[in-house]
Every structure is written in C-alpha cells, then in structure tokens.
Amino acid sequence: xxxxxxxxxxxxxxxxxxxxxxxxxxxxxxxxxxxxxxxxxxxxxxxxxxxxxxxxxxxxxxxxxxxxxxxxxxxxxxxxxxxxxxxxxxxxxxxxxxxxxxxxxxxxxxxxxxxxxxxxxxxxxxxxxxxxxxxxxxxxxxxxxxxxxxxxxxxxxxxxxxxxxxxxxxxxxxxxxxxxxxxxxxxxxxxxxxxxxxxxxxxxxxxxxxxxxxxxxxxxxxxxxxxxxxxxxxxxxxxxxxxxxxxxxxxxxxxxxxxxxxxxxxxxxxxxxxxxxxxxxxxxxxxxxxxxxxxxxxxxxxxxxxxxxxxxxxxxxxxxxxxxxxxxxxxxxxxxxxxxxxxxxxxxxxxxxxxxxxxxxxxxxxxxxxxxxxxxxxxxxxxxxxxxxxxxxxxxxxxxxxxxxxxxxxxxxxxxxxxxxxxxxxxxxxxxxxxxxxxxxxxxxxxxxxxxxxxxxxxxxxxxxxxxxxxxxxxxxxxxxxxxxxxxxxxxxx
Numbered sequence: 487x488x489x490x491x492x493x494x495x496x497x498x499x500x501x502x503x504x505x506x507x508x509x510x511x512x513x514x515x516x517x518x519x520x521x522x523x524x525x526x527x528x529x530x531x532x533x534x535x536x537x538x539x540x541x542x543x544x545x546x547x548x549x550x551x552x553x554x555x556x557x558x559x560x561x562x563x564x565x566x567x568x569x570x571x572x573x574x575x576x577x578x579x580x581x582x583x584x585x586x587x588x589x590x591x592x593x594x595x596x597x598x599x600x601x602x603x604x605x606x607x608x609x610x611x612x613x614x615x616x617x618x619x620x621x622x623x624x625x626x627x628x629x630x631x632x633x634x635x636x637x638x639x640x641x642x643x644x645x646x647x648x649x650x651x652x653x654x655x656x657x658x659x660x661x662x663x664x665x666x667x668x669x670x671x672x673x674x675x676x677x678x679x680x681x682x683x684x685x686x687x688x689x690x691x692x693x694x695x696x697x698x699x700x701x702x703x704x705x706x707x708x709x710x711x712x713x714x715x716x717x718x719x720x721x722x723x724x725x726x727x728x729x730x731x732x733x734x735x736x737x738x739x740x741x742x743x744x745x746x747x748x749x750x751x752x753x754x755x756x757x758x759x760x761x762x763x764x765x766x767x768x769x770x771x772x773x774x775x776x777x778x779x780x781x782x783x784x785x786x787x788x789x790x791x792x793x794x795x796x797x798x799x800x801x802x803x804x805x806x807x808x809x810x811x812x813x814x815x816x817x818x819x820x821x822x823x824x825x826x827x828x829x830x831x832x833x834x835x836x837x838x839x840x841x842x843x844x845x846x847x848x849x850x851x852x853x854x855x856x857x858x859x860x861x862x863x864x865x866x867x868x869x870x871x872x873x874x875x876x877x878x879x880x881x882x883x884x885x886x887x888x889x890x891x892x893x894x895x896x897x898x899x900x901x902x903x904x905x906x907x908x909x910x911x912x913x914x915x916x917x918x919x920x921x922x923x924x925x926x927x928x929x930x931x932x933x934x935x936x937x938x939x940x941x942x943x944x945x946x947x948x949x950x951x952x953x954x955x956x957x958x959x960x961x962x963x964x965x966x967x968x969x970x971x972x973x974x975x976x977x978x979x980x
Contacts, residue, residue: 545647551639561658564665565641566594569601569612571668590672597639605657608649613642670764675699678768680775680784692787698767700757706896707758708751708889708920713880717755720878721763725853739854741843741875745863746882749921752859755882756795765855766792772799778838785842786851793855800865836867844875885913885920893920897927898936905937912944917951 553559570593573580579596594614595601601612616639645653675698681691704714724740731738742759744752760767768788775781788794843856858876860866870876885893887910894900913923926943930936 543646543648544644545650547643547653549641549643561662562639562641564662565612565643567665567668568661569603569641570594572601572603574601590674592672605660606652608645608652608657610653610657611644613644615640615642673764675760675764676766678766678788680771692784693768695766698757698760700754700761702754702757703761704758706892707754708885708892708896708924709755710886710888717759717878717880718762721759721855724855725763728852736874737854738852739856741856741877742858743863743871743876743879744857744859744882745879746861747884747919748861749919750882750884751920752882753797755880756793756857756859759855759857760793763791763793763855768792768794770794770796772796772839778835778841781838781842788851788854790852790854792853793857795857795859797859798861799858799870800860800862836869840869840875884917885923887913889920890923893923893927894933894937897924898931898933900933903933903937905934905941909937909941909944912941912948916944916948918944918947922947 549562549565550559551562573595581594583592597614597616599614603610616637676695677698678693678695681694704718728738890913926940927936929939
C-alpha cells in the first residue's frame with residue numbers, strides 16, 4: 487500500500503499556517519479592542535459565550551460584589567470568607583489584607599484564579615473575576631470621601647446544570663453558614679459610641695468604634711460561683727432559642743439589669759458577657775441623644791449579635807412619666823416667651839424608650855442583649871423593670887469571700903494562704919467593693935506583703951464604718967429626742 491505524499495502538507499507547513507492564523511487573530515483582537523466601543527465588545531463577547539454555552543452542560547452563577555450602588559452583596563462577602571481556607575496549595579499568587587482596626591490577616595485569590603470545591607460528591611468550580619463597568623463617582627456615607635468605580639468584582643460559580651437545584655437549595659445555604667462560623671472565629675470585638683459630628687449635621691455613620699480589648703472573662707470575674715453560672719447558662723440558653731422566640735412571637739432579645747454600688751464590677755461583667763458571646767458592644771449615652779426620633783435612628787443602626795449598654799440609667803436622663811408631663815406643661819407655658827426655641831421633638835420620654843426596648847421597634851434586629859446599669863434601682867420607674875424588658879436582675883454586691891479568692895488568684899496567682907481566713911472574716915463584716923480589694927492587691931506582687939496591706943485596709947475600713955454607723959445612730963437619736971421635745975411643747979401650748 488502506498489501513500490500519496492504529494493497531497494499531505496508537511497509539519498512545517500501546518501505549524502506555519504497555525505502560527506499565521508494565531509497572529510492574525512491576535513491582530514484582529516487588538517484592533518477590535520482599540521477601535522470598537524466597549525458596548526460593542528461586550529455585545530460580541532456575550533453572543534460568543536452564549537453560542538459556546540449551547541454545546542456545554544455547565545451552568546455558571548455570577549455573584550457580584552455589589553447588588554446596587556454601594557450595597558455590598560451579602561453572598562459575595564460570604565463566598566470570599568468561605569473560599570479563604572480552601573485556597574489550594576498550588577496557587578502561586580495570594581492577596582493578603584489587614585482590614586482597618588482588625589487583628590487578623592485575610593487571604594483571597596487573585597483575579598482569574600480557580601478553586602474547586604467538592605460538595606456531596608459534586609464538583610463545583612469557583613473563579614475570581616471582574617468586569618468593566620462605565621466609570622461613575624460614588625460618594626460614601628462620609629461626605630468627605632468618594633471614589634471612582636470602573637470595575638466590579640465577582641465570583642463565577644460553575645457546575646453541571648443537573649445540580650442546579652441542589653446548589654441553590656443546599657450548597658448556597660452551606661456557604662452562608664460556614665462563612666458565619668468563620669466570621670465568629672476571626673471577629674475582632676468592637677466597642678461602639680455615638681459619633682460627635684452627627685450632632686452638627688456633617689453626615690456619616692451614627693456610630694464610631696474602637697477595638698474592645700477588655701480581658702474580662704467569667705473565669706476571672708469576682709462573682710459568686712452560683713451567680714456566675716446562672717448568667718452563663720442564661721446567655722447560652724438565649725442564643726440557642728431563635729426558633730423558640732419566633733414560635734412564641736417575641737423579639738429575639740434579652741434584657742439585663744445590673745444594680746449595686748459603684749466599683750462592684752458591672753462594667754467587667756458586661757465585658758465578660760461580650761467576650762463569652764463574641765458580641766460587639768454599643769455604649770449608648772442617653773444624655774447625648776436628642777429625643778425619641780434620634781433614639782430610633784441610633785438603635786436601628788446597631789448590628790445583630792450585639793450588646794446595647796446604657797450605664798447609670800437612673801442619672802443619665804429623666805424618664806419619669808410624671809416629670810415628662812410636668813415638663814410638657816412648662817414647655818407649653820414657655821412657648822410664647824421671647825427667645826424660646828426648644829421644640830418637643832427633642833424630648834426623651836419613658837414611653838419612647840420602652841417602645842424601642844419592648845415595642846414594635848424592638849423587633850428590628852435579632853440576637854440582641856440589652857444591659858442597663860444603675861447604682862440605685864429604687865429610682866427607676868417600675869415600667870422599666872418588668873419581665874420582657876429587664877428579664878434578669880443581677881445584684882452586684884460588695885466583695886464576698888468567694889470574690890476575694892478569685893481576686894487573689896487573678897492578682898497574686900495565689901489560691902491558699904494563712905492570711906485568707908482573717909481576710910474572709912473581715913470581708914464578711916465590712917462593706918468593701920471588689921475594685922477596692924483589687925486596688926490593694928495591685929500594690930505589691932509579693933503575696934504576703936499585698937495580703938498584709940489588705941488586712942490593714944479592711945481593719946481601717948471596718949473601724950471607719952463602725953464610727954460612721956455610730957454617728958448616724960447618734961444623729962437619729964438626737965433627731966428623735968428633738969421631735970419628742972417639739973411634740974411636748976405643742977401639747978403644753980394646747
């Protein structure tokens with residue numbers, strides 16, 4: 487059998503023809519890119535992609551970074567977090583980033599890099615991509631900052647089209663759930679306070695934040711063990727009962743009232759709760775809020791999984807209904823006086839606060855913990871204290887023997903000492919706060935010297951308390967005798 491070699495092109499001819507065709511294609515592509523408008527290029531690219539897709543069983547879902555304007559797509563952020571621990575080792579270019587005020591570095595793949603994920607035996611391919619968009623200037627919430635956006639990032643999620651229902655119904659929720667777990671692991675706790683410049687109409691976010699680096703935990707808290715366990719169990723039960731709250735028709739929130747004298751650890755307990763739950767803290771100073779309308783705005787601006795704290799609520803603002811009524815009457819009488827310009831929209835009322843704690847507005851957010859602190863519970867309106875508003879009342883008392891042992895362990899790394907029994911007896915009969923005890927233990931790192939100093943402090947405090955009580959008793963006796971004398975004089979006059 488003989489081959490007709492005259493009819494077959496040589497290898498060199500084939501390679502040359504292929505190279506020529508490739509060069510021609512590149513020239514055409516370059517000319518088209520330079521001459522054709524962006525819209526025309528996008529049109530031909532879309533037509534070509536749709537033509538190729540007709541012969542493929544692969545389906546691609548596109549997840550863009552922004553859904554509209556500056557609102558970030560929640561699914562894009564979740565996908566970025568989900569893919570971070572799944573970056574394959576063979577990838578040669580990885581982007582790293584340390585977000586502002588964060589402590590942990592984040593990783594992401596460069597554009598056009600691919601990550602393959604196997605879920606329930608299905609091969610799912612992720613690709614980091616971007617697309618050009620017409621340039622447009624966007625102004626951020628802060629009126630001083632703006633940027634030009636000419637490109638939008640996206641993820642392309644590709645898989646066999648027969649798995650579409652599984653991907654949408656099972657895989658995407660799986661990505662969202664895993665991303666929430668990663669957020670919790672990487673989260674840097676924040677302490678939020680109201681922005682000062684919001685008062686002057688300068689725009690911007692209502693809240694500003696700093697990292698919450700408070701080291702307090704339930705392991706180091708100077709509280710009775712039983713009370714500490716009660717708080718931990720209550721918090722744990724609360725975060726696990728989302729479905730229960732939905733079923734009974736209640737907002738998913740929990741209210742705590744911490745009351746007791748200054749220095750008994752109310753702020754430390756709040757920090758321990760935040761560290762235990764991994765919740766951000768919003769410190770709300772009610773005296774800085776200009777009326778019920780602004781209160782609604784600042785509360786709506788808080789995030790889920792957070793602790794809203796109102797410290798010293800008894801002295802931060804007047805919240806008694808009777809006072810509000812008397813003030814409104816005074817306002818009505820003053821409105822016709824020259825120079826009066828304070829409108830009722832700047833009034834903070836008890837009913838306004840209660841509406842955001844227990845009314846319709848309380849449902850604008852999930853998994854919220856609300857904490858009020860006060861040194862004088864008896865000064866608070868009873869309407870503020872009932873169940874459903876302040877569900878758990880915790881008395882932060884003076885230091886107890888159990889609290890002292892915890893403080894000694896924290897400050898001196900000492901759990902037993904011959905001086906302990908004497909100190910515990912003094913603490914039982916002396917009103918001293920954990921802050922006072924901690925200050926004494928902080929003065930020296932040698933246990934014997936520090937404990938001896940604490941004994942001297944407690945003895946002095948006990949003596950001063952006894953003298954004060956004796957003086958108060960004497961004053962009460964003199965007052966009673968004076969009253970009896972006045973009563974006797976009144977009877978003689980009659």
